Amino acid sequence: MRRGSQPVRRPALRSRLLAAARECIGVVSLVGGSLAAAFGQTAYLTDPVRFWQHESEYGGAGTCMACHSEIHARQRSSNHAASLRPAHEVSELASGLPVDRPDRVSGFTLTLSGGPVDGLRLTAADASDSSQMRLEWAFGSGLKGITPIGRTASGKWVESRLTWYESLGDIDFTTGASKYHPRDAVESLGRELTAEEVAECFGCHTTGYDEPASGPSGEEMGVRCERCHGPGRTHVEAATGGLPLQGTIANPGTLAGFAQIQMCGACHGRPPQDNEFDALALLERTPHSVRFPSQRIVLSRCFNETFGELACTACHDPHGDVADEAHSFDASCLSCHSTGHRREAAVCSVGTADCSTCHMPKERVMRHSMFSDHWIRVVGRE
Ligand code: HEC
Ligand code: HEC
Ligand code: HEC
Ligand code: HEC
Ligand code: HEC
Ligand code: HEC
Ligand code: HEC
Numbered sequence: 001m002r003r004g005s006q007p008v009r010r011p012a013l014r015s016r017l018l019a020a021a022r023e024c025i026g027v028v029s030l031v032g033g034s035l036a037a038a039f040g041q042t043a044y045l046t047d048p049v050r051f052w053q054h055e056s057e058y059g060g061a062g063t064c065m066a067c068h069s070e071i072h073a074r075q076r077s078s079n080h081a082a083s084l085r086p087a088h089e090v091s092e093l094a095s096g097l098p099v100d101r102p103d104r105v106s107g108f109t110l111t112l113s114g115g116p117v118d119g120l121r122l123t124a125a126d127a128s129d130s131s132q133m134r135l136e137w138a139f140g141s142g143l144k145g146i147t148p149i150g151r152t153a154s155g156k157w158v159e160s161r162l163t164w165y166e167s168l169g170d171i172d173f174t175t176g177a178s179k180y181h182p183r184d185a186v187e188s189l190g191r192e193l194t195a196e197e198v199a200e201c202f203g204c205h206t207t208g209y210d211e212p213a214s215g216p217s218g219e220e221m222g223v224r225c226e227r228c229h230g231p232g233r234t235h236v237e238a239a240t241g242g243l244p245l246q247g248t249i250a251n252p253g254t255l256a257g258f259a260q261i262q263m264c265g266a267c268h269g270r271p272p273q274d275n276e277f278d279a280l281a282l283l284e285r286t287p288h289s290v291r292f293p294s295q296r297i298v299l300s301r302c303f304n305e306t307f308g309e310l311a312c313t314a315c316h317d318p319h320g321d322v323a324d325e326a327h328s329f330d331a332s333c334l335s336c337h338s339t340g341h342r343r344e345a346a347v348c349s350v351g352t353a354d355c356s357t358c359h360m361p362k363e364r365v366m367r368h369s370m371f372s373d374h375w376i377r378v379v380g381r382e
Helices: 013-029 035-042 069-074 195-205 225-229 233-240 257-268 277-284 285-292 292-299 325-335 355-359
Strands: 084-086 101-102 111-116 119-125 131-140 144-154 157-160 161-163 170-173 190-192 362-366 369-372
Touching: 101 170, 119 144, 157 195, 257 292, 277 292, 285 292, 285 362, 285 369, 325 355
Parallel strands: none
Antiparallel strands: 084 131, 101 111, 111 119, 119 131, 131 144, 144 157, 144 161, 157 190, 161 170, 362 369
């Protein structure tokens, strides 16, 4: 343990030194017999998107319910599961319509109309021109915001220029919208998405998505079981038939810290590896990267000096929502930052509770959204 060592004030250098130290210590602990700890530093996933080893078809979250009912119930009502829905089913968007918003940038007036039964439409109109699209999909559970995407009459996918924001409890212009200067009514509806972008949006907001950019068809909406456990039909069949289950399903809980951070990071931001010095240095000086917890966390000494113990699941229930009371994270911090613990780390001289409020402050990353900085540190000391 590095207790009492000099504080190193240059984080980029520190990361590099720590990376080197981790390599060495890996060898030492191999000799010492701690294979798991050594693995923690070298276990990189070659493909964090499809990281599982087994072959199977998808079964769907519904097939897991019979045997894992408690997890299923919690996960089904989580924000992960709600991160993609048909737009007209989302009450934040579909109630209290129509809604008008004059767009000072384009000069057009945007109108959101329709409802849960006949579907949602977005119209852009001025005195001489107008255009309309059907809003098909709503991205975001509403934890921060909900942005619909739709298709114009000519079949182009467009990200709506209007978004519902939790912090406002209301509809406003989509973040980044003012950067685009629409030239006509169609462009005033929102930003046109390329086929590649559409595939990416659905790729991160659905489960088992491998269709071209035609929208989900058969895949499950939202982040569901098989997105993190791999396709599960073989597992279900084996479990139903009383056959051995080994190797039928992946459990990311068995991944070492960095590998799990990579797995979650397929959507929450790809974490740089130890030797990607430029990427690490860039992250440190890019405040906007606070949006990507899996990138920020690898800058933390808590991660770097615990040999891969600090996985996302140290603080988050992967099947539920983020805890909303700051003190619910204290037990995790104190599992290392208290005396007498196996992984004993420095004890705070300033606070004894609500640790994350000072050491993982919330930053305003976008106009209407705050994110918690997962680079755990004494802010300002670095
Ligand atoms: C017919 C019952 C049954 C069904 C259906 C079922 N499982 Fe399981 N599952 C089991 C049993 C039994 C185990 C082993 C004991 C345990 O961990 O509960 C298990 C274990 C697991 C594990 C832990 C594996 C490990 O190596 O630690 C995961 C993950 C899992 N199941 C996911 C799923 C998913 C995802 C689905 C739906 C696609 C699913 N299960 C459907 C019975 C079932
Ligand atoms: C397939 C992409 C994907 C993967 C993989 C993924 N997430 Fe997420 N995650 C999302 C999306 C999308 C949201 C936004 C949900 C919403 O709309 O509010 C989210 C939201 C979250 C939230 C905040 C919302 C809340 O209250 O629950 C946490 C915490 C989280 N993810 C943790 C994890 C962890 C831990 C893992 C790995 C075990 C993981 N995620 C893997 C896509 C993913
Ligand atoms: C690399 C994976 C990934 C891609 C690609 C992606 N998202 Fe997300 N999206 C996430 C994750 C993770 C979250 C939750 C955390 C966050 O907001 O950064 C999220 C959150 C959201 C939210 C909720 C608002 C918010 O800020 O939390 C909306 C709306 C959204 N995404 C829309 C889209 C749209 C539209 C596209 C395509 C143009 C897209 N996403 C592409 C991973 C992705
Ligand atoms: C965002 C990723 C993610 C999603 C979605 C997800 N899981 Fe998990 N699951 C995990 C992780 C990570 C663990 C390991 C938890 C740990 O070790 O603390 C896990 C563990 C499990 C286990 C092992 C027992 C346990 O409680 O640790 C089972 C069974 C399981 N999940 C079933 C499911 C089912 C069923 C669904 C869908 C209803 C689902 N999971 C959705 C990430 C996910
Ligand atoms: C898996 C163990 C572990 C967990 C969990 C953990 N830390 Fe750490 N943390 C460490 C280690 C090890 C260090 C570096 C050595 C030391 O402080 O003794 C460290 C360093 C720190 C530092 C000093 C950082 C610097 O740049 O000098 C702060 C502040 C901190 N942790 C706060 C927290 C908070 C707050 C939490 C919970 C949100 C937390 N830690 C969770 C192990 C952990
Ligand atoms: C040491 C504890 C800790 C670890 C480890 C941790 N988180 Fe968090 N996470 C938090 C805290 C604290 C919050 C803020 C909760 C709140 O809203 O007050 C948070 C919030 C989030 C959110 C919600 C958006 C935001 O930024 O507020 C997402 C998404 C998230 N974490 C993803 C992850 C992922 C992915 C990992 C693994 C790379 C991870 N977290 C690891 C403590 C942790
Ligand atoms: C009110 C804000 C606040 C709260 C709450 C707080 N801390 Fe701190 N913490 C600080 C400040 C400021 C420092 C730097 C003190 C210094 O430089 O002497 C610090 C220092 C630390 C350090 C570094 C100690 C060292 O010697 O390098 C650790 C580790 C730490 N805190 C962990 C925690 C944990 C764990 C909790 C919750 C039990 C916590 N902090 C609660 C503000 C806070």
